[in-house]
Amino acid sequence: MAYxxxxxxxxxxxxxxxxxxxxxMAFAAVGLYAAFKYHHDTGLPxxxxxxxxIGIATIALYALQWLVAFVYFLFPxxxxxxRADYAPWHIFFGIVIFLMAILTAETGLAKFVFPFNDYPSEAFVINFTGLAILMFGVVVILAVILPSRY
Known part of the structure; x- marks a missing residue:
C-alpha cells in the first residue's frame, strides 16, 4: 500500500x-510477548x-518475508x-501473509462466544469488528491487485 x-x-x-x-514487526513482537506473559501469569497453556x-505461523512467515525481501531488494x-524474479513471489506471499493476519484476527474474535439467550450488547461490537476487519481485508487486497494508474 505504501507504493x-x-x-x-x-x-x-x-x-x-x-x-x-x-x-x-516490532508491534507483533510486543503482542507475542504480551500474549505469552498473560498466559504465563494466569497459568493458561x-x-x-x-x-x-495461525498467529505464530503468520508472524514467522512475516519475519521471513521481511528478511528475504531485505536481502533481495536492499542488499547491494x-x-x-x-529482484525481478522474486518480485511476483514477494507480492503473492505478502497477500497470503496479510490474509493469514486477517484470519488470525477473525479467529481471535471467534473466541468470544455468547449464549443465545443472553446476547449482550458487547456481542454487536464483536460482530461489527469482525465485519470491519473482513471489509478492510477485501479493500486492501483489491487495492493491491488492481493496476496502478500513477
Missing amino acids: RIVLGPRPAKKMVHLLLHLVA DLRSLHSW GAAMTM
Whole structure:
C-alpha cells in the first residue's frame, strides 16, 4: 500500500514500505510477548487454539518475508534479475501473509462466544469488528491487485 499512497520517487516509497513493515514487526513482537506473559501469569497453556497456531505461523512467515525481501531488494550485491524474479513471489506471499493476519484476527474474535439467550450488547461490537476487519481485508487486497494508474 505504501507504493500506492506515498508520493515521491520509487526509492522513497520502498524505504517507507520497509520501515512500516519493520514497525509492524516490532508491534507483533510486543503482542507475542504480551500474549505469552498473560498466559504465563494466569497459568493458561500456550498455543492451544487455532488462533494461536495461525498467529505464530503468520508472524514467522512475516519475519521471513521481511528478511528475504531485505536481502533481495536492499542488499547491494543482489542482481536485478534476482529482484525481478522474486518480485511476483514477494507480492503473492505478502497477500497470503496479510490474509493469514486477517484470519488470525477473525479467529481471535471467534473466541468470544455468547449464549443465545443472553446476547449482550458487547456481542454487536464483536460482530461489527469482525465485519470491519473482513471489509478492510477485501479493500486492501483489491487495492493491491488492481493496476496502478500513477
